[in-house]
Each structure stands twice: as structure tokens, then as C-alpha cells.
Amino acid sequence: MTEPLLKMRGVKIEGRSDEMWNPIINGVDLTLARGEVLGLIGESGAGKSTLGLAAMGYTRDGVRISDGTIEFDGIDLLTASAAVKRELLGKRIAYVAQSAAASFNPAHRLIDQHVEGPSQHGVMSRAESEADGMELYRKLRLPNPDEIGFRYPHQVSGGQLQRAMTAMAMSCRPDLIVFDEPTTALDVTTQIEVLSAIRDIVDQFGTAAIYITHDLAVVAQMADRIKVLLKGDEVETADTRTMLDAPTQEYTKSLWAVRSFERPAKPAIATGAVPVVSVQNVDAAYGTTPVLHDVSFDMHEGRTVAVVGESGSGKSTTARCITGLLPPTSGQILLDGEALPASYKKRSKDQLRQVQMIYQMADTALNPRMSIGQIIARPVQFYLGLTGAAKRKRVDQLLEQIELEPSEYYNRLPSELSGGQKQRVGIARALAAEPKFIICDEVTSALDQLVAEGILRLLAKLQDDLSLSYMFITHDLATVRAIADEVVVMKDGRVVEQGPKADMFTPPHHAYTDLLLSSVPEMDPDWLTNLLKERGVDNVGDAAVDKM
Amino acid sequence: MILWIAAVLIGMGALAWVFRFAGQAATGNAPKFRDMPFGVAYGYVLAALVVGWLIWAYFQGRSSDPAIANKFFFLRIGIEGFIIFAIAAWLFRLAGRRVGTAWSRKMFRAMPLTAAFGVMIILIYAILAIFAGLLAPYGQEQIIPGVAANITPGGDPALGGNLDFPLGTDQIGRDILSRLIYGAQNTVGIAFATTLLAFFLGGTLGFLAATFGGWLDQVLSRMVDVLMAIPSLIFALLLMTIASVWAPRLGIPLTVFMVIIIAVIDSTRVFRLSRAVGQNIVVMDYIEAAKLRGEGFGYIIFKEILPNATAPLLAEFGLRFCFVFLTIAALSFLGVGIQPPLADWGTMVRDLSGFVNYAQFAPMAATAPLLAAGAIALLTVAVNFVVDWMLHKSSGLKE
Numbered sequence: 001m002t003e004p005l006l007k008m009r010g011v012k013i014e015g016r017s018d019e020m021w022n023p024i025i026n027g028v029d030l031t032l033a034r035g036e037v038l039g040l041i042g043e044s045g046a047g048k049s050t051l052g053l054a055a056m057g058y059t060r061d062g063v064r065i066s067d068g069t070i071e072f073d074g075i076d077l078l079t080a081s082a083a084v085k086r087e088l089l090g091k092r093i094a095y096v097a098q099s100a101a102a103s104f105n106p107a108h109r110l111i112d113q114h115v116e117g118p119s120q121h122g123v124m125s126r127a128e129s130e131a132d133g134m135e136l137y138r139k140l141r142l143p144n145p146d147e148i149g150f151r152y153p154h155q156v157s158g159g160q161l162q163r164a165m166t167a168m169a170m171s172c173r174p175d176l177i178v179f180d181e182p183t184t185a186l187d188v189t190t191q192i193e194v195l196s197a198i199r200d201i202v203d204q205f206g207t208a209a210i211y212i213t214h215d216l217a218v219v220a221q222m223a224d225r226i227k228v229l230l231k232g233d234e235v236e237t238a239d240t241r242t243m244l245d246a247p248t249q250e251y252t253k254s255l256w257a258v259r260s261f262e263r264p265a266k267p268a269i270a271t272g273a274v275p276v277v278s279v280q281n282v283d284a285a286y287g288t289t290p291v292l293h294d295v296s297f298d299m300h301e302g303r304t305v306a307v308v309g310e311s312g313s314g315k316s317t318t319a320r321c322i323t324g325l326l327p328p329t330s331g332q333i334l335l336d337g338e339a340l341p342a343s344y345k346k347r348s349k350d351q352l353r354q355v356q357m358i359y360q361m362a363d364t365a366l367n368p369r370m371s372i373g374q375i376i377a378r379p380v381q382f383y384l385g386l387t388g389a390a391k392r393k394r395v396d397q398l399l400e401q402i403e404l405e406p407s408e409y410y411n412r413l414p415s416e417l418s419g420g421q422k423q424r425v426g427i428a429r430a431l432a433a434e435p436k437f438i439i440c441d442e443v444t445s446a447l448d449q450l451v452a453e454g455i456l457r458l459l460a461k462l463q464d465d466l467s468l469s470y471m472f473i474t475h476d477l478a479t480v481r482a483i484a485d486e487v488v489v490m491k492d493g494r495v496v497e498q499g500p501k502a503d504m505f506t507p508p509h510h511a512y513t514d515l516l517l518s519s520v521p522e523m524d525p526d527w528l529t530n531l532l533k534e535r536g537v538d539n540v541g542d543a544a545v546d547k548m
Numbered sequence: 549m550i551l552w553i554a555a556v557l558i559g560m561g562a563l564a565w566v567f568r569f570a571g572q573a574a575t576g577n578a579p580k581f582r583d584m585p586f587g588v589a590y591g592y593v594l595a596a597l598v599v600g601w602l603i604w605a606y607f608q609g610r611s612s613d614p615a616i617a618n619k620f621f622f623l624r625i626g627i628e629g630f631i632i633f634a635i636a637a638w639l640f641r642l643a644g645r646r647v648g649t650a651w652s653r654k655m656f657r658a659m660p661l662t663a664a665f666g667v668m669i670i671l672i673y674a675i676l677a678i679f680a681g682l683l684a685p686y687g688q689e690q691i692i693p694g695v696a697a698n699i700t701p702g703g704d705p706a707l708g709g710n711l712d713f714p715l716g717t718d719q720i721g722r723d724i725l726s727r728l729i730y731g732a733q734n735t736v737g738i739a740f741a742t743t744l745l746a747f748f749l750g751g752t753l754g755f756l757a758a759t760f761g762g763w764l765d766q767v768l769s770r771m772v773d774v775l776m777a778i779p780s781l782i783f784a785l786l787l788m789t790i791a792s793v794w795a796p797r798l799g800i801p802l803t804v805f806m807v808i809i810i811a812v813i814d815s816t817r818v819f820r821l822s823r824a825v826g827q828n829i830v831v832m833d834y835i836e837a838a839k840l841r842g843e844g845f846g847y848i849i850f851k852e853i854l855p856n857a858t859a860p861l862l863a864e865f866g867l868r869f870c871f872v873f874l875t876i877a878a879l880s881f882l883g884v885g886i887q888p889p890l891a892d893w894g895t896m897v898r899d900l901s902g903f904v905n906y907a908q909f910a911p912m913a914a915t916a917p918l919l920a921a922g923a924i925a926l927l928t929v930a931v932n933f934v935v936d937w938m939l940h941k942s943s944g945l946k947e
Contacts, residue, residue, distance in 0.1 A: 082583035369855035
């Protein structure tokens, strides 16, 4: 092999917090050949993004590279002057951020932002670069490539914006692009288009890339080689296929095993059993815009109903109708066969107690100024009237149920907990009310896979112990496979298909269910190639939806 | 003149080039000088020139020729004051780091010098205000018999001072030092009470509007809009004039009216802020969780919203306190605020303002009104430093 494009040796990176420099990366080596795609995976906090930025010789504020060398094509990025770096960044090294929506300037048209790089670096004239931009949009399969550039960022969808950003990164034909979780914020069906577009264009121009993600299935499609990071240390590096087939390290094996969690199927529901919660012909609207149309499904004791669909399909709105935050325009919600008042304000304390909710973002669901003990104690006191030692005992018991040591966590604030622990506290708060029915709104989607699996196992165990019913809102079909008993598929505010899990995962499906199922990335590195062959290259994501 | 300015600017530009080039040569092209933009180099040169001029002016102020010294007198006092306060703040912080509880020591360790200065000044003012009766050598309304009026501050008999009255006496022979100390009690105490009242009113209504929304929010917000549409000082003046007629008839001191009037006018700003802050908090999932739990408004406002709004509200409290304080001083200056014989800084500035005309040739005499004005300025600066620091700390917590 000739001289590598990027060579990082013994890179140590530190971040400043609490008046101290704390290590983020402890001496990682990284070598990238021309045209090679390296996948960088690890949990959040593993230092993936920091390392990705360091590959560009850049650090965020309050972060410094304390040791090691970073050489790009023979140029030492750490000692290079600002002028030399200015020549490299944007022109030969480009960056695609996780949130394209936050990275585009909302006040300028896409094409105007696109041509900035090439014209600033003197690669192309403005006009040339504009024409080239349209060509790139075409290559990335954006709709109306000749016109889309003249739109503002808010006028195109998230997936399209992410592709426009990739085009922008490509505008100077760089040698290296750093992709920082470019599809994490997207729906599965949109993710496919972006993935295939990125893969094709990287292939076509022979660009080297560092692809940062926490999703193993995604990295399996994109990367030639995979590097696994854990808390700033490299765990292992290997070819994608070798890594998937035979990981050598325990940690890597545990990452691979996450997706294998699946609960045993439960016996069928007894005929004539009264559902705990029954949604009956519910229509709902925000203002005058209708969002739900004739939604009906039942949830039975001790079972989990997974509600799946893309964002905007009405999953969370259904939950809001059940909790009474959004009174339905017609239809009703039954609790144990009795109709609930439409608005939560009219429900009795006991009715409120029976229906609890666990939120997606544990950060906003827990009051940051209350200790964990206070948060969990409030429903205990409010609903059950326990005070003093009895209250404390019950809270300790709940903390034990969610596998947090009471003496250690009782007085902590939410900010002193990790994401997974916060989510557990959210679960404890719901349990504290001793409900029959819990709505779990995307409870694992903000968590790393290992942590998410822990939460799912905990929820499953609690269900077995307390015979709770769950309504599990998710867009992740792996989660559905893991925990659901029944599945409800929603699209555009309608229930498209519903039934026991086993039926849902065996064909024939409704066309939309099929699209959703087939869009979930699999660990097989050939999955994307095969899928695209099956669907026809142009027939991905949005296009497939339109054809239905 | 224009040519002259242009020449200086160009000369400074040339100096900046030389500075950067010399830096590069001397440090062996270290990144600091190598990547230094021209504008930054120019800034260094400009700063050096300004500092140079200040040093020159300071020594002019110490010149033995009174004509020159008088011209630079206030600049000299300003520079000396700046250095003395900086050293005092540094010593204060040093002391704070060694004495006190673990918590306070930790706080002082992370404290910037500006905040230490602010805390120190506020503490001094608080002590003066609380123990005014013990600390002031004379009474605030006491006309000391047998002593001439208009004794110059400084205590130098050659310039018309008297060591018994280090800050001099006013036109009718009252001790200025004592009046300044009592002024802390009156002006700061009343301002504090007014700000508290404004926050109680504005905060409660603002959170209520944010939580309830709908018609209540509309009614309250429009009322506030109407109040805010009237220029606040003029409005306060107008109301005070009316109140000064009512006060004797109702037998209520005018000061009570003033507190209420300023509190109501300032509560509109507090309302706006707490409503905006409240609206951001109300959309959080934990508020939704509390609502779904069936909690009442009292619990939601005081247990869920208020603790999360303390940082911006506390910062606003500091700023609002300054504004209230300045409004009171302004009203007193205009003659409708705190009434004589109570000592008040605003009134003192007005009463002694004639002496400012002496600044050119007898700067010591001109200091008399500036002492009260300086007391106001010092507290305002101190409060703002502390507020800045608290804002910085609270924004750091969110990360």
C-alpha cells in the first residue's frame, strides 16, 4: 500500500471541566488509506465525535489535543499554521454533521451555501460550482435537482437536507469526509436513501471517509473497516466482515449480541377478556388539522402492544388521547371497560393513577432541581398518601426494583445520572403510582444499544412481576421484535395493520408494513446492496412510499 | 485635524506590523504570533497606547503645579480607586478562600475578581445600612452647632477642610459622611423592599399566565402592555404627584406610596420575564407528568416551575434592583421621592449639585455631590458584576 492519507498516532485528547483537564481519548492510533471508509463505533461518551473532529485537526472549545501526531497527506495538522489549515479544511477535508437542520444557515438558499466552499478556495467559479452542485444533487438522487438548490433549508425534508449537506461536503472533491452520525436523526425509510446516496457518491469519487455512528447495522453497510471505541480507548479494529463474523473482544461481542434479546411469546388472549385500555374509533385534531382517523385497538393485562410508524404517523397523538391531554373529537377511551372522561382535568385521581407514562427524553421528563428521591416520592405521597418513614421505605423499594442502590441515588440530582439511569428513574416514577397501564413513548430511542437493552429487560421483568400492560410507541422494529406481544402499525393517522407479533413478522404484509420491515438495517454487510437490487435503485425510501 | 488623525492611525497600523513581525522573530514563529490576525495586533498596539496615556495622565495628576494637577484630579482619583478596589477585592477573595465553611470556600475559589469585588461592595453596603445608627458619627438630620457649613471634603485645613468631618459638611452644616451612611439605609433599604414587592407581583402573575394560558394570559399581558407603553419615569412622576396630595390626607407616609408605585411599574418587566421563562418550562415533560398526575396549580408553580426559574429570576433581581434604586434616586433628585430630612443619595446629589462647577479649580469642593453619585454608581456596578457571575454560573450548570 502507498502512503496512507491520514495517520494518527498515539492521539490523546483532554476536555476541561470542573477546572481540570480530563482525558477523553487515551492514545488512539488511526490509519486511513485513500478511498477507504472507516467506521467508528461506540457508545455515547466513547469519544467518537471528538476523534472524528481531531482527524481534521480541530477540537471543540474547552478540548485540546495533548499528545500524539495527526498527519494528513504528509502535513502535520497539529503544528500547521492557520493559513495552511484554512487551505485544507473544506477543500480537502470536509465534515457532515449529525443535524443538517442545525448546520445549514436558515437565512440562505442551499445552493448559495453550497458554492461558498469552492469559490472561497478558488476551486471553481461561482457559476461552475452552481452547475456542479446540481449535478451532485442529481447523483445524490434529490428530487428536482435543478431547482432544489434554490430552496431554503426549512423548505426541504430532513433526509433531503442531509443529502444536500453531503453534496456540500463533496463540492470541492475532498480527499476525506468525516460523517458524524448523519442518519441518526432520520426515520428508517429515509435513512435508506441517505445511506445509499452517501455510499454511491463516496464510491464514485474514491473519497476516503470516517463514518461515525452508534448503529452497528448502519456501519456494516458503509464501512470497509470498523474501529470500536470504548471510553476513549480502542477496543479493536478489523475488516467489516471479519469483525461481524468473528469479533475477538468481549465488549464487541456484547455489542453484537444486543439485538438478540427476544421475549418468549405469550399465550393468546382469552376470548371475552376485558381489555385494560381500549381505544375505540378515536378521531383527533390539532386545531382544525385532523391527525387521527378512526383509530381502534385494545391493550390487555400483562401484555405489550407496540405501536410503530414513522414520525408524524400519529403514534404519540394516540398516546395524548389516551392520557387525556388531547381530547378526541370523536370516539372514546375505555379503562377496564368503563369510558374515561375525554380530558385529564375531568378524570378522578384514581383514573389518573391507573394510566402512567414514561417519556422519550428522560432529560426533560425529570425536574432537574429535584432529587431522585423527591421525584419518586411525589406520586407515592400524592396517590397513596404515604408520608415519613413509610414513604421512604416505598421509594427505596422502587429504587431497588429499577436496580439502583437507594442509599447512593436517593439524594442525587438527575444531572448526576447517566441517560439509562435517568430513564430508570422515569420508570420508577410511573411505577410509584401503582398503575395498571403504562405508555412508553420511544423510551429507548435516545439511548445506546447496550443501555436500551437493559431498559427493555427491566420493563419485561416488571411486566412479569406486576402484570402491567404497556403501550410501547417506537419506530425501531428491533425493539418491537424484542418486547411486543401485539403490534399496531400506523401511517398518516390511521391504523394500517394490527395483530399478534408472530403474524406481523411473517408475510404477507400490508405494503407499508413491508416497506418498514425491509428498511430496518441488518447486520449483514450485503443487506443494503441486496435491498437496493430488490427495490430497484431509484425505488428507495420516499419514492417507494409514493408508489404505494 | 483630519490629516493628523489619519497619520496617527496609519502610524499605529505600521506599529502593529512591526509588533507582529518582532514577535514572530523573537519567539521563533510561535503559533501565537504566526496566526495572529492584523486586527488583533492593531488591538494590542491600541491598548498599549491607551494604557500609556493613562499612566502619563496619572502622573500629570500628581504634578506639583496645581493648575495641571487639578485638571487631572478626577482621573487620578479614578485610577487610584480602581487599583485600591482591585487589591481589596483580591484580598477579600483570598480571605474568603481561607475562612468560612467548605461551601463558601469552594464558591470563592471559582469566583472571578469582578464578582469578588461586587460581593465585597454589597457586603459593605449591607453592613453600613444595617448598623447605620452605630457607625455614623452624627445624626442624619443633625445640624452640628458651632460648625461652619460647606466644609470641603478631604480634611485638609489648607483647602478648607476639617478632620472631624472627613467628607465635609453640606450647605446647612450636616455631616456628609453620616448622611451617606444613613443614605445607604434609606435608599438601598427602600429599593430592596420595592424590588421584592415587584418580584412578588410580577413573578406570581407571570407564572400564572404561563401555566394557565388562554384568556387569563391575554388579560394580564394586555394590561402589562398598557402599563409598559407609558414611559416609566414620567408615569412614576405623575403618580407620585397625585400621591403627594393623598398621602397627608390618608395619613400614610409618601414613601409607602412610592414603594407601591415603583413596584407596580417595575413588576411589568418582571411579569414579562417570568412569563417567558415559565412558558419555556411549562412545555417540559415533567410539567406534563405533574399535570397528568392531577397536581394543582400551586404545586406546579412553586414546586416544579419556580426552582427551575431561579437562575434567570435572580439575575433579573440584581438588574431590577439597580433600576429601582436609580428610579428612587431620580425621583428624589426631582424632589418627589424620599423626603427631607431623611438622608438619601439622590437628594444629596441634587442639593450639592452646585459644587460641580468648582471642578476646574477646586476639585476637592466639587467632590461633595460626586460622593453620593459615586455611592450609587459603585453599588450599581457591584450588583451587575455579581449578576453577570451568577448568570455565567447558571448557564454553565445547564451544559
